[in-house]
Amino acid sequence: MLTVRELLRDLDVGVLAGEANLDAPVRWVHISELADPTPWLSGGELLLTTGLSQETPDEQREYIYNLADHGLAGLGFGVGFGHEKVPEALVAAAAERDFPLVEIPYDTPFIAVTEKAFARLVNEQYALLQRSIAVQERLQRIVLSERGLDAIASALATLIGGTLVVFDGRGEPQALHAFRRELPEDALSAIGAELRERARRTEARGFVPSHPELAPRALALPVAGAETTGLPQAWLVAVKDSGGLSEFDRVVLHQAVTVVALELLRRHVAASTERRLAGDVLSELIGGTVEGPDLARRLEPFGLGGRVTALVLSPPARQPGKGGGPEACEAALASALRDEAVSGLVATANNHVCALLPGFLDEELFELSQRVLDRVVAKMGAAPAAGAGRAVAAGDARRAYHEARCALEARTLGRPVGAEANGNGHGSAGGGNGNGAAASGKPMVATYRDLGSFQLLLSLQDSDALRLFCESLLGPIETGEGHYGGELMRSLEAFIECNGQWEAAARRLYCHRHTLRYRIRKIEELTGRDLASARDRIEFWLALRGRELVN
Known part of the structure; x- marks a missing residue:
């Protein structure tokens, strides 16, 4: 980082005031003879002038005050043009504000100062670019190795020396990693609330979080999505452990936005591909076009081998403000299984959402199915009807699917006209006599115990x-x-x-x-x-x- 002191080193100049602030960073060098150049300056510049527009002591003092208030790094005053020496009013005002004031003799051209400054700044920018390219390549390798958002957050937290949080578009944390200093829970909640408010107002620009303890050392950047709504699909929030974010930190964070977008796209493509493959397998399974050893091999990539079972849900109708429909039901079922740490195949077919799961003993299966259904109801805000089949060999998974679906339909077939599909009044998870749901007042999973005469059809399927x-x-x-x-x-x-x-x-x-x-x-x-x-x-x-x- 170029400072006033480093810039003046080896130059034939004299420091007249502001020696305590000679280590102020110099962002650029600018030459101006305007009486007030601050409207065209952004702060951090070393200004060079010959003082042609400052004739009276009052004008000279006002000139210094404007530069200091605007955050300039210092003033280089060239003598031998309008002034034989630096005016006393300028020196007194600079000393009063502890503002760096440098006298540049007539035989030291301004271009000597600007060339030295520009060479150093260009070298710094080149070094910054090289470092940022190395960081970009490192982050891209994380995406390509499919290590996920957590690994990206961890790498970024180490690079900036602070906490890195990836929020989704609704302001919910998706990945969080701290370097040394943990982010307080109230600060994390405040950022999430601010993101939700910005989503409500459809604001999608980067900002500094308003939390008083974070504002000097934090930055929030939007991660653009493919949707046409203009709202970001995610937010990248960085909080420095101490001090403010450096220029390198900001460059890294802006590059990281692209990396996070790539990771989210990779996850979306992977999930879409897996969902499509799962749908194809389920359709062929239901249609009976694949079975036996061939079906068992098709199920292995989904973590299903040996024995499998099926959980089938009938999605509630989509209602405004209440959710519903096959897509929402499929997403809720997949999320519920992840919460239960159960692998399997989840797909939609024939207006039903099905999950093929590893084989369990009956009671264990029914308890798991009931927990999964409870989670789905909580996530959707609506109650789908559900049926579970018994464990069978992977090659005979079609039987488990039909048993689960028919258990579901056998329960609802006798429902009075106008009754809701909430499963109340029936259920056999752990009971088998249909009284469990009536007593609990919540939707229950139907099982083979609800099949009744359909068990006869299952027994005749090879006849x-x-x-x-x-x-x-x-x-x-x-x-x-x-x-x-x-x-x-x-x-x-x-x-x-x-x-x-x-x-x-x-x-x-x-x-x-x-x-x-x-x-x-x-x-x-x-x-x-x-x-x-x-x-x-x-x-x-x-x-x-x-x-x-x-x-």
Whole structure:
């Protein structure tokens, strides 16, 4: 860092005042003959002048006061032009303010001062650039090695000698690392509150935190996101352990913003790829296109081997201000499993969100499933229905999925029209008699104990009897109406899954309720069944589920 003292070394000049402040940093050297050059200066400059615009003692004193108040590093006064020597009023005013005042003789040109200053400043900037490039490469290696935000925060905290915090766009800490001095909890909370307020006001510019203990040594920078809202996806906040942030610190932090953005992008791409692969595996598993050893190999990258089980959720409808929908349910389920430190495959298929998990004993599985469901409800603010299947060999995971889904649907099939999908009044986690949820008043996970007669279908899945049962009931619909039979089948399934509620089923099918009524009447004509009858609806449901097992 160039100081006034270092700049004057080896120059034929004399210091007239302000010797105590000769170690002030020099940011630049500027030449001006204006009576008040401060509007064109930003502070930290060494100003050079011949004093042509300062003729009276009052003007000279005012000149020094303006320069000192504006934060200049000092004044170099060239004699031999308008003044044979530095005016006494200038010297007295500089001494009063302890402001560095230097007399530059006629035979020492200003360019000698500026060249020396610029050479030193350029060298400093070059050295700063080299250091910053090395830091950038180090941070990029952390991203490429997939060590995560914690490693980036740790490296930055060491580089700046302070605390580094990465907040998400909502002001919640995502990574935090302190160098030597821990950040007080109240200060961390204050920064988070300030970030949330800025998000509310849609402000996305860097700022100095307003906390009184942090302001002199802290900086918050936005990490831009891909969204078009203009709001940052994250914030990078640095707090120096002692002293203010240096120029090097600020350069490093501005570079780190790009590195954090790259890490967040890498995480997003990795999560999206994993989610897509999980969805493909689940779709093939449900469709029966992959099974046995091939399926077991496909599940290994997700940490699933040996025996597996399934947890299936039926997402609540998306409601304004209350959350819901498959995407929110999938994110909440994945987060709940991370909180429980359980690995697995999470994906959405057929309007259900499924998690394939490592195999557990029944009671252990039911307890885990219930804890996961409780976490999902807390995260979503809504209660999805849930079902869990028993542990099976990884190659037979389709059976676990169908058992979990059918346990879920078996519970909701008999729900009275208009009842909410909250699972109350049923449940078998640890009980098996359906009384647990009624007593606790919270949604409970359905299990094979809720399957009832569907266990018979599962036991027949390797027999032609199950296929004959399904074809006898559903065959007239598919064969009697040709291509339109597929539309009738979709309408039948939606009507049954919505428990005979016309409006809900029509919304699921994106059709008018009168269209749905026509289709249901057509199904009744083809099969000779009455869908107003609970018994016939149950048999149709069993046939639909059984067809999934044999297809």
